[in-house]
Amino acid sequence: MAKGNAAESKSSTSTGAAAAPDATRPAPAPETSQISVSRGLSDWLVAHRTSLAFTSYQTGQLFLVGRQPNGSVSFNQQNFNRAMGLSWANGRLYLGSLCQVWRLENMLRPHERANDVFDVVLVPRNAQTTGDVDIHEVGVDAEGRVVFVNTKYSCLCTLDLTYSFKPIWKPGFISKLAPEDRCHLNGMAMANGRPAYVTAVSRSDILTGWRERRHEGGVIIEVETGRIVTDQLSMPHSPRVADGRLYALDSGRGQIIEVDPQTGEKRDIAFCPGFLRGMTIHDGHAIVTVSKPRDGTFKHLSLDAELAARDAEAWCGILIVELSTGNLVEWIRLEGHITELFDVTAMPGVTCPMAVGPDTQEFRGTICFDAGILHGASLAQAA
Template sequence: MSEAEEKPKAGTQISCSRDFANWLARNNVSFGLTSYQSGRLYLVGHQTNGVLSFHERHFVRAMGVSATPQRIFLANHYQIWRLENVLAPGQTEGEFDRNYVPRNAQTTGDLDIHDVGVEKSGRVIFVNTKYSCLATPSATHSFKPIWKPDFISRLAPEDRCHLNGLAMKDGEAHYVTAVCRSDVVTGWRDRRAEGGSIIDVKTNAFVTQKLSMPHSPRLHDGRLWVLDSGRGRLCTVDEKTGETETIAFLPGFLRGLAFHGPFAFVGLSLPRDGSFSGLELDDELKKRDAEPWCGVQVIDTRNGDVVQWIRFTGEIRELFDVFTLPGVKNPMATGLLDTTIQSLITIEDWDEADRPAAS
């Protein structure tokens, strides 16, 4: 692990597969993850000496992320942050080849924002879980609703169906996931074991209603993927028939899914009493004589094998999102609590055409 400016949370141990750093180097990728429970954004890369780099920054209740190698949008407790890489191509800051700096934040209030996406126009959209809808930031208000499921009768701060996941396609919202089709306050809590849905945003049609607490729908390599979280399964779903195929079982409550080529990066959390109890996942763990994980496992989707992993033990028990950064070797971020944020000043290129004419 690298010497990050912020140390892992006290009482937390981090372990990883032996060749993970070299694997990231061979595949020309790094990745990140969020933990709302610990309030952290984690960035994982590799150093030139073959050591895994683990960098963390504090964002209260860090949740959904939409990321490219140059920009990260991050939802947290009551805001959506935009972080920009300030390093030029080929420029480094020590071992780091990206430095994501917070440039602005849209204050939304506590909407329990889950997944985040960016439209082809550049507009940010997000899953507004508290109000059971998709929304976009407003210049004057907390949010502007842009879609809700047909079965939700009105917008209310009641988290009726636990709308949580968003799959983008060609810069547009395409699918969402919900724990059930309840239209009463927190009705999803009584429908955790089954009835989990994928909904087509364009048609309002259900692709399937046979999942258990689904999260993180994604479109990749011509297929629809989803985490059947209540059963601990990484699945594909036939967009026409709704039939599911299990690619792999992972020992944890699954949230956060990202891809790099044939490899799926999957986030695992420890099952929680209450919201996560009474799920098929419990029986699967007992049947396999397995302890639940908190961490990230990298799955080869061609055969379901775990090829790499990182695991947290101790105080960090739950993760939310996972994202990949292709072409990035070793990312870092400048945190809001980092004193260097006051002195880190960069200047955008000044085009000659923009300069005032000499008098």
């Protein structure tokens, strides 16, 4: 493989395991963030053979988390305007942003390493423009089509070469597709290569009607039938199907839950100190994002009272919870400028990833091609 300067990763930083933040630690400077991790995170990544990716729509950043050869935890960050939903599928990363869905491809072959550290270098190869439709979660179906939650138009969509998007499903209670964010459709569970369940904050069919229903009436909907599985949730997010079980985030209560898809009965798994938005299930663990409140968004939610009852402040970060016990086993915490995260995904089989961001020197100078295609042949023959 011929390539340019992809190994020059100026935005890549790393940190070793750290103790929990305390009052003696200097506060981060304005417009900066300090990242700390649990002591066992590095070993957890190794034991479960994965790395992680997560996003902050607040600051427009994609973070990749891995383990360096010396055992320290690596953080690589790149800028993508309003970085939102993530999907790791078939060795590539899909990312929803302000008005585009990005496809990032690994430019390395299996035996190659960048900077002698990174076993995956993700390069943006395609950005499909959708316009600002408030893209939330992203998935890939069995045919390889990108499916995303179009929150502004209250529907599920795929990409289209001509139009901004191609609608493929909407809740039965939505009377028409309009740019009104009527029910705040926000989460999508993929199962057996197709969208299986979605979450919405309410069944409202008027302009931003969901805002008056944040404390109750949140729904999980079965896509194939349109059936409401449950309407007893508070600002639900991120439905996920794993090992035949349905999980979700009851965000207004701060709970990771399991839901019976037939009866709608819910079971609390773990309380998390912050507003839950993103979740991925990996190897018996729920990996979730938590955020601090924005403009009083916790008011009138059970989460506010739950934090007060525990004499706790909201976190911004990543929590790893063992599903069988509900125990919090590892964490990443961000303090300072970044206070809100969106999605997280596991990247099984990847040890230490990095990405190349758009509008950077690396983006312009990272060039690779398969030089072997011309081995023993003239250019005319290859053409």
